[in-house]
Amino acid sequence: MTIATDINHSGPGTAPVTMLNPDFPFGYDTYLQHPSGLGSIPEAARGTKVAVIGAGLSGLVTAYELMKLGLCPVVHEAGEIGGRLKTRSFAGAPSVTADLGGMRFPVSGRSFYHYVDKLGLRTEAFPNPLSDATSSTVIELGGKAHYARTPEDLPAFFHEVAEAWHDAVDDGAQFRQMQEAIRARDTGRIKQLWNVLVRDLDEQTFYGFIAASRAFKEAGFDHREAFGQVGFGTGGWDTDFPNSILEILRVVYTDADDGHRSIVGGAQRLPEALWHHAPEDLVHWPAGTSLASLHGGSPRGAVARITRPPGAGGGVGDFRIEEKWGRAAQYPAVVSTCQSWLLSTRIHTEEGLFPARLWTAMERSHYMQSSKTFVMVDRPFWKDVDPGTGRDVLSMTLTDRLPRATYLLDDGPDKPAVILLSYTWNDDALKWLALDADGRVELMLHSLEQIYPGVDIASHIVGEPITVSWESDPNFMGAFKANLPGHYRYQQRLFTHFAQDGLPEHQRGIFLAGDDISFTAGWAEGAVTTGLNAVWGVVKHLGGVSAPGNPGPGDLLEELGPISLD
Ligand SMILES: Cc1cc2nc3c(=O)[nH]c(=O)nc-3n(C[C@H](O)[C@H](O)[C@H](O)COP(=O)(O)OP(=O)(O)OC[C@H]3O[C@@H](n4cnc5c(N)ncnc54)[C@H](O)[C@@H]3O)c2cc1C
Numbered sequence: 001m002t003i004a005t006d007i008n009h010s011g012p013g014t015a016p017v018t019m020l021n022p023d024f025p026f027g028y029d030t031y032l033q034h035p036s037g038l039g040s041i042p043e044a045a046r047g048t049k050v051a052v053i054g055a056g057l058s059g060l061v062t063a064y065e066l067m068k069l070g071l072c073p074v075v076h077e078a079g080e081i082g083g084r085l086k087t088r089s090f091a092g093a094p095s096v097t098a099d100l101g102g103m104r105f106p107v108s109g110r111s112f113y114h115y116v117d118k119l120g121l122r123t124e125a126f127p128n129p130l131s132d133a134t135s136s137t138v139i140e141l142g143g144k145a146h147y148a149r150t151p152e153d154l155p156a157f158f159h160e161v162a163e164a165w166h167d168a169v170d171d172g173a174q175f176r177q178m179q180e181a182i183r184a185r186d187t188g189r190i191k192q193l194w195n196v197l198v199r200d201l202d203e204q205t206f207y208g209f210i211a212a213s214r215a216f217k218e219a220g221f222d223h224r225e226a227f228g229q230v231g232f233g234t235g236g237w238d239t240d241f242p243n244s245i246l247e248i249l250r251v252v253y254t255d256a257d258d259g260h261r262s263i264v265g266g267a268q269r270l271p272e273a274l275w276h277h278a279p280e281d282l283v284h285w286p287a288g289t290s291l292a293s294l295h296g297g298s299p300r301g302a303v304a305r306i307t308r309p310p311g312a313g314g315g316v317g318d319f320r321i322e323e324k325w326g327r328a329a330q331y332p333a334v335v336s337t338c339q340s341w342l343l344s345t346r347i348h349t350e351e352g353l354f355p356a357r358l359w360t361a362m363e364r365s366h367y368m369q370s371s372k373t374f375v376m377v378d379r380p381f382w383k384d385v386d387p388g389t390g391r392d393v394l395s396m397t398l399t400d401r402l403p404r405a406t407y408l409l410d411d412g413p414d415k416p417a418v419i420l421l422s423y424t425w426n427d428d429a430l431k432w433l434a435l436d437a438d439g440r441v442e443l444m445l446h447s448l449e450q451i452y453p454g455v456d457i458a459s460h461i462v463g464e465p466i467t468v469s470w471e472s473d474p475n476f477m478g479a480f481k482a483n484l485p486g487h488y489r490y491q492q493r494l495f496t497h498f499a500q501d502g503l504p505e506h507q508r509g510i511f512l513a514g515d516d517i518s519f520t521a522g523w524a525e526g527a528v529t530t531g532l533n534a535v536w537g538v539v540k541h542l543g544g545v546s547a548p549g550n551p552g553p554g555d556l557l558e559e560l561g562p563i564s565l566d
Contacts (some may be wrong), residue, residue: 015183019254021529022178022194022521023562024495025187026553028529029110034550037281038065041544046070046284049329051321053347054337055085055299057524058514060274061115061515061531062335063291064466066538070284074331075295076321076345078302078338079475081275084515085524090376091147092463096416097266098374100468101479102524104128104234104260105267109525111532116263119273127288127407129396129402130237135383136395140451141229147391150370161226167215170251173245178253187560192226195563198246202488206248207241224518233257235398236406237425239359240446243366244483250450255256267524277278291327301325305348305412306334308506316506319353335516335534337527338363341477353510357566358497361490365516367478371429373421373440373467377460380410380417393455394448401447404428416462421448425479429469437467481521492562495519498537499554499561511537517563 018029031038040373043049048071050065055077063073069391080086084101104126105112108486109461116123119562130151139146139154148154151162169175174193181189201209207224210216216224228238233258240248251257263269278290285294301323311317319329336343340362343349382394397406403422421444424432432440445458472478483491494517513534518526534554546552 005068017108017179017182017253018110018183018185019052019106019188019520020182020190021519021524022190022253023198023250023492024553024557024560025182025185025190026556026560027185028532029059029114029555030177031552032111032552036547037068037551038532038550039539039544039546041069041071041539041542043281045542045551046137047072048104048333049074049318049331051303051329051333052337053303054083054322054514055081055272055275056272056337056514057274057526058527058531059083060271060337061268062337062513064274064279065279065532065535067289067291067294068279068282069535069539069544071538071542072281072294073504074329074521075299076301076303076323076495077169077299078324080437081299082268082271082477083331084470084480085267085271086468087268088466088467090418090463091527093416095378096376096411096418098372098418098420098466098477099267100466102263102267102373105259105524106256107259108255108256112525112530115274115528116270119270119277121265121269121273124264125227126260126262127261127396127409129230129231129398129405130289134235135418138395138397138451140247140397140399140401141226141475142400142427145451146394148503149384155221157223158226158230161223161230163212164215164219164223165210165227165232167535168210168213169208169249171215172200172209172213173249177253178476185245189317190215191560197249198488198563199565203485204245204486205241206237206243206245207291209245209248210494218537227557229400230398239368239424239428242484244487246488247483250520251523254520255453256520256525269400289488301327303347304407306343306353306510307350308353319510323426333509333511333538334537335513335531337475337512337531337534339367339478339481340512340516341367346474347475353507355503355507358493361493364487365494366484366523367483367516368425368480368482369429369433369471370425370479371425371432371434371467371469372423373437373444375418375419375421375441375461375465376415377419378462379460380408380413381460382408383410383413387439394452394457395476397448397451399447399451400449402428402431403548404446405445406444406448409548410564420463420546421445429471429479432467433469433472433566437465440467441465444548465469479522483515488566491519492564494531496557496561497532500537500539500541509541545551
């Protein structure tokens, strides 16, 4: 955590903060753990095929739960299993890995960890700035570097910045009250607080919020600037300054940017494990059935077209899914989990399948750009101590130079290790877009040399760098969604679309899920929970019901759901 993170006012011993999102504080974690399961479908519907577009986390959670309920998910994937949970190995050392998308997962994301635990994956603390898992952190601003092992080592100025942020969210967004309500799982109180804030703050940017706060007004511009640099949790958030403050509040209320762990062996292990796992509590399918076995080992190909030709007698028919290489099949229900822009840019989707206002919401979705560049080094040399200063020779680094954030990742002293030389968003990510991997590394090393004169990082590099710019990948077109001011209405439409009673018959049966449908985009928890919404929608569409005593997300949407500003 950075100095600005520790805004836990309730003290130790109280109930934990979870990602009980204020827009819809439905307890997905308890829903998943309920002994009666998620519901049932009529016997006649067992084995019914349901198309699932995308084999990222959301698509696989959806498919896995549909399979458990006795349906036959047919997963389509344009790239590889895992989507934005993508892990790459360095060519010369396959056990040394880099997580190109999601890499650090907050322990408050209980639904995400439901699957991590169920599949027996090991996790470890992620070395964020100033966290216990980080030996030392350097914050370099305006050419001046500050070395710290703990937040207390930083000059008073940074503590003033942290204090200003605490005051700003307490004064302007009821932070203390909201976290208390989340801890207590007091859904009524959460909604009472949030529904007022949504109306007041939907049109406010993150920057506008802090600039208008009494605390930052009094503290002055240099404090706002430094806050942009050191931020909270994982560090600088100033590339989010133009986004809606509601997006930032969702993150800080739910501790999404704190208590991070990574998956040992790489984040992609989770979707891969979901694909291969044979659950015990299966309906309809023989023991040992997994998504992999249902698919003969590989997902179906990329979807190129979605239509809904008339059924027998001219009524509403099934959905027709056409693949890139021409194969087509019909399904009574479809779940699309790819970024929603792709439904117009990469997939020919019949326009009448969604209400016009939903199309508007999809097209207005705003995606963050993001770039990461990793190098493998011969050993974690940063643990060497400079005899002159007594400090680590290299530290986890936050800087206002090009790389912005540098992370040091190792798996023990005598093994190759990894430096995430630069992890950037938006404008900072676009600066890398036109450069190849080597060009990126050269510039990053040049910046780091200014911060660590005399430390020869390059001499430790082995093998080829690994780099990614998510916005240039046609299967994603961006890293993750972030609402701009005034976008609440769009997100509310997208999120609630899975409850389809109000839609005409020809628009029912196709569901949206995944990161950009969720209110907590950029966190894998939202991919999981929107997948569960889609499962509920499919079950209902096919005549099924929720399990007794375990109401599903659609059952409680009216009571707890996001308010409409439309
Ligand atoms: C740079 C970056 C950093 C992140 N950091 C974190 C983090 O630290 N912690 C965290 O919790 N989350 C993080 N996230 C977010 C997390 O990775 C996502 O929320 C999650 O992986 C999204 O899963 P999804 O299934 O919704 O979407 P995706 O993973 O995008 O899955 C959709 C799938 O659809 C496929 N597809 C596209 N077009 C078609 C087509 N025509 N036919 C068939 N399939 C198609 C895609 O190939 C993809 O596999 C990060 C994401 C990025 C990009």
